[in-house]
Amino acid sequence: MENKSRVLVVGGTGFVGRRIVTASLAEGHPTYVLMRPEIGLDVDKLQMLLSYKARGARLLEASLQDHRSLVAAVRQVDVVVSAMSGVHFRSHNLMLQLKLVEAIKEAGNVKRFIPSEFGMDPSRMGDALEPGRVSFDEKMEIRRAIEEVDIPHTYVSANCFAAYFCANLSQMKTLLPPKEKVRVYGDGNVKVIIVDEDDVGTYTIKSVDDPRTLNKTIYLRPRDNCLTQNELIAKWEELTGKCLEKIPISGDEFLASMKDMDYANQVGVGHFYHIFYEGCLTNFDIGDNGAEATLLYPEVQYTRMDEYLKRYL
């Protein structure tokens, strides 16, 4: 019988964390989820945690603020996957992961740590714009802490989550499809990569026991989901049978729009600029220090974006 690692998910009730928990259970890993006392009266979180327990997960009580409890939790597993928040318009606690790194170091038993990344590869974003670069700088700081103490790791570059980039046709400040008009970044022909977040969970869990991903970055590049914004818009138009008015926006204009925005949206503008104008998701070859997830795990039937879009009809 195949020996599956015991997986602890930290941030397990979050947007991507809950998908990682689901994937871990589905792949047959003994699955553990951190239950933080700080959730207090958050009844939804507690109910979600209890639902994991009902599906076979074990809840481990520990706090990122309490080193001993964290070390004790980490000692019970082989793999730690962190899905802690790092997006500015929600909570922002990515640097708390340094506490997790300290606990993993002291526990000394963890065979693989996957820190919370799941976006652009921060090691390729050294020239990113302010203020958005903070996301990449923080993720790099966590990487340095991991590598300094030789914790076996895998970094997951998940590109764009579909919930944030697909149905809204990559418009900012909304998650819903535009009804009449759509803003098109430049000529709309830069290739980007959009991934169903359930697939992010699946590929992440597939990688945890895989020697091919040890101390490497895996990139999620589902071939059919490497799309230009124009191609994405065309898919929606085909599904709805309705043609949208296209409003092109130049790179300079887009960057200038930042000045009247709050901090969270300024961060977003920077990220969108790198993705849709500079093509930062697709303008490089993966190379020897990485691997492409759909090639590693061809058995995964990933979700295409025309399928994903149907739920918004």
Ligand SMILES: NC(=O)c1ccc[n+]([C@@H]2O[C@H](COP(=O)([O-])OP(=O)(O)OC[C@H]3O[C@@H](n4cnc5c(N)ncnc54)[C@H](OP(=O)(O)O)[C@@H]3O)[C@@H](O)[C@H]2O)c1
């Ligand atoms: N590629 C993309 O398009 C994209 C989009 C969004 C996010 N991301 C990335 O995905 C990762 C996860 O983001 P997310 O949106 O899934 O996060 P999220 O839902 O906002 O939060 C994830 C979890 O972080 C934990 N957390 C929040 N505040 C905490 C605190 N003070 N102390 C300890 N834990 C705390 C909570 O864990 P509990 O379950 O313990 O309460 C929460 O459920 C981030 O690295 C982010 O940058 C990528």
